Amino acid sequence: MSFGAQAHAQASGDPVTISALHKRFGALEVLKGIDMAIGAGKTVGVIGPSGSGKSTLVRCINHLEPIQQGRISVGVNGTTVTARGVENAGRVLSQGEVARYRAQIGMVFQSFNLFPHLTVLGNILTAPVGVLKRDKKAMIEKGMELLGKVNLQDKAKTYPAHLSGGQQQRVAIVRALMMDPKVMLFDEPTSALDPELTGEVLKVIAELAIRGRTTIIVTHELAFARDIADAIVFMDNGKIVEEGTPDEVLGNPKMERTRAFIGKMA
Amino acid sequence: MSLERLGRMLWEYREVLLSGIWVTIELAFISMLIAMVVGLLACFGSLSRSRILRAPAILFVEFCRNTPILVQLVWVHFAWPELLGFKFTAWTSAMIALALQSSGYLAEEFRAGIESIDKGQIEASQSLGMTYVRLMAFIVVPQAFIRMIPGILNQFVTCFKSTSIVSVIAVPDLMYQAQLIVTATFLPMPVYTVVALMYFLMVFGVSVGVRRLTLLLPNFGYFQTRKEAPAA
Numbered sequence: 001m002s003f004g005a006q007a008h009a010q011a012s013g014d015p016v017t018i019s020a021l022h023k024r025f026g027a028l029e030v031l032k033g034i035d036m037a038i039g040a041g042k043t044v045g046v047i048g049p050s051g052s053g054k055s056t057l058v059r060c061i062n063h064l065e066p067i068q069q070g071r072i073s074v075g076v077n078g079t080t081v082t083a084r085g086v087e088n089a090g091r092v093l094s095q096g097e098v099a100r101y102r103a104q105i106g107m108v109f110q111s112f113n114l115f116p117h118l119t120v121l122g123n124i125l126t127a128p129v130g131v132l133k134r135d136k137k138a139m140i141e142k143g144m145e146l147l148g149k150v151n152l153q154d155k156a157k158t159y160p161a162h163l164s165g166g167q168q169q170r171v172a173i174v175r176a177l178m179m180d181p182k183v184m185l186f187d188e189p190t191s192a193l194d195p196e197l198t199g200e201v202l203k204v205i206a207e208l209a210i211r212g213r214t215t216i217i218v219t220h221e222l223a224f225a226r227d228i229a230d231a232i233v234f235m236d237n238g239k240i241v242e243e244g245t246p247d248e249v250l251g252n253p254k255m256e257r258t259r260a261f262i263g264k265m266a
Numbered sequence: 267m268s269l270e271r272l273g274r275m276l277w278e279y280r281e282v283l284l285s286g287i288w289v290t291i292e293l294a295f296i297s298m299l300i301a302m303v304v305g306l307l308a309c310f311g312s313l314s315r316s317r318i319l320r321a322p323a324i325l326f327v328e329f330c331r332n333t334p335i336l337v338q339l340v341w342v343h344f345a346w347p348e349l350l351g352f353k354f355t356a357w358t359s360a361m362i363a364l365a366l367q368s369s370g371y372l373a374e375e376f377r378a379g380i381e382s383i384d385k386g387q388i389e390a391s392q393s394l395g396m397t398y399v400r401l402m403a404f405i406v407v408p409q410a411f412i413r414m415i416p417g418i419l420n421q422f423v424t425c426f427k428s429t430s431i432v433s434v435i436a437v438p439d440l441m442y443q444a445q446l447i448v449t450a451t452f453l454p455m456p457v458y459t460v461v462a463l464m465y466f467l468m469v470f471g472v473s474v475g476v477r478r479l480t481l482l483l484p485n486f487g488y489f490q491t492r493k494e495a496p497a498a
Contacts, residue, residue, distance in 0.1 A: 007496075098390070099397045104395075107393035109390060113390035115391075133397055179395065
């Protein structure tokens with residue numbers, strides 16, 4: 001299945017193609033043959049009950065979870081995640097090369113995962129300066145500009161322990177954006193937040209993070225997914241049950257299982 | 267024995283006692299420094315995914331932890347020269363044995379500290395393109411170090427106290443010098459009492475000093491969160 005496969009010429013994101021993906025934890029098969037093609041710059045919302053494999057799916061894309069079968073291609077230079085690891089032109093990449101592959105893919109976690117021993121500025125500078133070897137002065141400027149956009153410019157020298165959950169997640173988004181990722185993965189970015197703090201994070205995702213990037217967002221915020229996604233995928237028990245435009249899947253679901261899930265969430 | 271006589275005797279043997287104190291302090295600090303480096307290497311070895319690195323590292327750690335310090339001391343001093351073909355001075359043997367003993371315990375201390383860091387920290391570092399070496403050096407170890415400090419301090423105290431055993435191979439530490447003074451004066455009670463007090467003051471002084479120093483380390487706001495309400 002494909003979403004926006006005829007990609008926008010002006011989009012800066014990379015296409016993501018997943019085919020026949022299987023993921024097992026021991027005897028437990030968590031992903032049972034996932035196929036998905038996401039055009040460059042498109043946004044896909046992944047919804048589904050807990051344990052359906054949504055989070056595992058996004059974690060496989062940047063190889064945080066090794067896969068047992070199938071392929072995931074990101075971008076156009078032929079880098080592919082397979083059961084052997086991350087490959088390019090048939091060669092399994094070294095750990096350093098896998099790290100460079102991951103650097104092109106931004107990821108935002110449910111539990112923020114900010115580095116508690118670094119200030120906000122330290123958190124957002126450590127990878128672009130240390131990994132990408134970008135000029136520190138230029139990165140500070142860029143970082144402060146992005147922090148300004150998420151209303152956290154005055155928190156640059158604050159440690160994460162002094163920030164609210166919503167503020168921490170906004171910093172985590174800025175930290176990912178500092179790497180200029182072509183693809184953004186969001187793994188339930190608002191699930192750990194109090195309801196009154198989710199709005200500020202969703203606003204940042206919609207207005208700052210997605211723009212032009214290929215985005216896969218796992219979320220329970222159905223209204224938000226409907227607003228921002230080009231396509232919605234409903235997963236259950238390791239399989240894609242239904243997919244289509246937000247209006248199709250959320251407005252007029254064909255499958256009974258999807259209807260039941262959406263009914264419960266409403 | 268009157269206090270005056272005790273004072274005179276201590277004054278008479280001041281140089282011997284001071285040189286013993288110096289050897290003890292020197293041994294404790296140098297062996298501990300070496301043990302920290304070796305312990306860190308052994309820790310990374312035991313955490314490695316490669317069996318070739320992991321197996322010898324675990325064996326080393328377990329050997330260091332499960333052999334008595336006296337046995338290690340005698341083994342290094344009398345067996346190593348035959349195995350390696352060259353001799354060490356008694357001081358070097360003592361330093362190696364103390365470092366061996368401490369490095370085993372420190373490796374376990376470091377491993378526990380590193381493993382206590384949330385997996386999410388490693389995943390966040392990986393997703394930002396960090397290699398294993400970089401994420402260990404800049405993200406995991408700095409956070410783990412704060413948690414390791416009490417364990418390192420405990421091991422230092424143990425190492426300091428263990429130095430008293432090196433007199434067995436004739437290293438002129440404080441205990442060795444005390445034995446010499448006792449041989450010369452036939453006054454074991456006052457001499458050993460004073461020496462016990464000296465050890466207590468040195469070890470206690472170091473513990474308090476290091477604990478004070480650790481309070482000066484940055485705590486990254488860990489301890490202030492309850493007092494200051496986070497901004498909304």
